[in-house]
Amino acid sequence: MANPAVEAALQAALANQQYDSVAPILDAAELESSNPDVLNQWPHTLHLLGLIYIQQLEDARFLWKRLPIDVKRDNPELDAVWRLLQYFWNQHYQGIWQALQGYQWSPQVRPFVDALVAKTRSDMLALLSEGYSLLSPAKAALLLGVSEGEVAHLVEPAGWKQDMESGMYHTALQQAADVDLEGYENLRQLAQYMVHLES
Known part of the structure; x- marks a missing residue:
């Protein structure tokens, strides 16, 4: 990512486990960027995870569509997040858990995924209690x-x-x-x- 201020804000959010801030930081940075190739050098995986975390699944799907084809093709971890998004979109809960817990996430992404597991489980428990x-x-x-x-x-x-x-x-x-x-x-x-x- 070319913008040091955005990079610093993103790293601070991750370090402080403020995962609900990740997508807003990256959304704003993308909108403010004047570089048409900004998505070529972007933390795509974190951005998609951030949108899933705050349950903005439609925005996550549009982000996926905007990503360059070679970026999608050359990043297995990004592909794993895309499959996770599809499971969330279709409310396929068994698939969600398999996608979250069955992939070997990178050290940078693992804490975020762990937080998403905890949040998803808490949200599901609340839904089950009500439903x-x-x-x-x-x-x-x-x-x-x-x-x-x-x-x-x-x-x-x-x-x-x-x-x-x-x-x-x-x-x-x-x-x-x-x-x-x-x-x-x-x-x-x-x-x-x-x-x-x-x-």
């Missing part, structure tokens, strides 16, 4: 990108409880619904009691 009331360990493992044995360590801190008979997990949503029903039942019983006292 499911009951979930099997196998399904949770598939969607969270872990083995079945590791599921408990992830979901129990989020308030999920496992039914010992069925093995299924009751998510926080299910437990909240159970509490609401319990509150409703208590209110109904109190109302019946009041009616009985008045009669």
Whole structure:
């Protein structure tokens, strides 16, 4: 990259693990550049990862289309990020985890990928907590990108409880619904009691 200020800002963001700043830094630098060949000497992999990290998948696809063909052809790690983007775009969660965890990322990119793994897992756990009331360990493992044995360590801190008979997990949503029903039942019983006292 030819711009020392942009390079310094990018390295500072990476060093401080401010991964949500990476794409905005590079987007602004690309827009401000007067060099038409700027994308020939660009941290393409970091830029794409940055856009995936902040869930700007459409912008990431347009960036890919702008990249020179020889840049795409000659960079296996960039190709791995492109495949990862496709999995995110298609919401193919098993593919996302395979792409994130199955490639030998370079030392420069590895911490960013690790942060993306943690963020994706946290986002997925929140989605599952909101979208499911009951979930099997196998399904949770598939969607969270872990083995079945590791599921408990992830979901129990989020308030999920496992039914010992069925093995299924009751998510926080299910437990909240159970509490609401319990509150409703208590209110109904109190109302019946009041009616009985008045009669």
